[in-house]
Amino acid sequence: MTKYLHTMIRVSDPAATIRFFELIGLKEIRRYDNEKDRFSLIFLAALGDEGIAEVELTHNWDESGYTGGRNMGHLAFRVDDIYATCAALMAAGVTINRPPRDGHMAFVKTPDGISIELLQDGSLPPQEPWASMENTGSW
Amino acid sequence: MTKYLHTMIRVSDPAATIRFFELIGLKEIRRYDNEKDRFSLIFLAALGDEGIAEVELTHNWDESGYTGGRNMGHLAFRVDDIYATCAALMAAGVTINRPPRDGHMAFVKTPDGISIELLQDGSLPPQEPWASMENTGSW
Numbered sequence: 001m002t003k004y005l006h007t008m009i010r011v012s013d014p015a016a017t018i019r020f021f022e023l024i025g026l027k028e029i030r031r032y033d034n035e036k037d038r039f040s041l042i043f044l045a046a047l048g049d050e051g052i053a054e055v056e057l058t059h060n061w062d063e064s065g066y067t068g069g070r071n072m073g074h075l076a077f078r079v080d081d082i083y084a085t086c087a088a089l090m091a092a093g094v095t096i097n098r099p100p101r102d103g104h105m106a107f108v109k110t111p112d113g114i115s116i117e118l119l120q121d122g123s124l125p126p127q128e129p130w131a132s133m134e135n136t137g138s139w
Numbered sequence: 140m141t142k143y144l145h146t147m148i149r150v151s152d153p154a155a156t157i158r159f160f161e162l163i164g165l166k167e168i169r170r171y172d173n174e175k176d177r178f179s180l181i182f183l184a185a186l187g188d189e190g191i192a193e194v195e196l197t198h199n200w201d202e203s204g205y206t207g208g209r210n211m212g213h214l215a216f217r218v219d220d221i222y223a224t225c226a227a228l229m230a231a232g233v234t235i236n237r238p239p240r241d242g243h244m245a246f247v248k249t250p251d252g253i254s255i256e257l258l259q260d261g262s263l264p265p266q267e268p269w270a271s272m273e274n275t276g277s278w
Contacts, residue, residue, distance in 0.1 A: 002163060002164025002165065002185040002186070003185050003187070003188060003192075004184070004185060004188050004191070004192035004193075004194075007146045007214055009214075009249065011249070011250065012250065013250055016250045017249055017250050019231065020228075020231075020233065020249055020250060021249075023224065023227045023228050023231055023233070024141060024216055024218065024224060024228075024255065024257065025141025025216065025218060025219075025224070026141060026216075045143070046141040046142050046143060046216065047141070048142070049142060049143050052143070052191060052192065053142075053143035053191060053192035054143075055143075055214065075146055075148075075194065077163055077164065077165075077185065079163065079164060080164075085162065085163060085164070088162045089159075089162050089163075092158065092159075092162055094159065094162070110148065110150070110156055110159055110160075111150065111151065111152055111155045111156050111159060116163065118163065
């Protein structure tokens with residue numbers, strides 16, 4: 001079953017953004033800090049929305065000053081069969097910007113260029129044509 | 140209780156966008172067409188996500204060619220008391236771009252400029268300072 005997961009936005013100042021969302025009634029529910037690649041992922045949700053509808057903040061430690069455009073990240077959806085979904089999208093003429101080489105994650109874009117993340121529930125064994133398909137463009 | 144409602148994105152070609160989302164597993168669940176002001180609002184959701192986590196497509200009939208920036212709309216949250224939430228935001232230095240003059244709807248922005256819609260569950264009687272507060276900027 002396809003299921004909404006989160007909307008991701010890029011943030012320059014995570015503390016300021018978390019404070020902002022706390023004022024609306026969301027809380028940090030989990031966080032992943034990657035010192036090597038210098039980024040953090042921070043998930044926020046309203047009480048009861050944990051695992052149902054979350055906001056993901058992406059903080060690239062060495063970036064700042066986002067304005068309209070790259071401040072918007074993506075909408076993410078869990079799908080039943082990521083290969084079947086990507087095959088259907090390709091058949092409809094959609095570019096698979098980030099093919100599901102790992103059987104788990106893919107990125108595509110809406111007709112207006114909004115990035116959409118597709119996530120397999122678990123992961124499927126690597127499979128062609130996906131396993132050897134290169135990335136295309138950005139997402 | 141604060142609760143996630145939807146992420147809104149602007150679309151140039153609603154039929155193309157709906158087809159795109161259908162390929163991922165979402166369906167149109169309701170639609171509002173306004174002939175006078177020439178726009179449509181189309182709500183999509185995965186099965187079981189209706190009323191829980193939706194995507195809203197805004198189609199302004201006379202606009203097209205969105206690229207990064209204005210293609211991203213807003214994230215929307217239902218709140219318990221829109222006046223209390225806006226007061227807390229203002230106290231924290233956040234500009235209330237669209238004050239809740241009607242006791243029902245307000246818009247603010249995250250520190251990186253992502254628009255956030257606040258919606259009162261029902262509506263409160265008009266109340267100062269909100270009732271006479273002007274809009275500020277865009278959202």
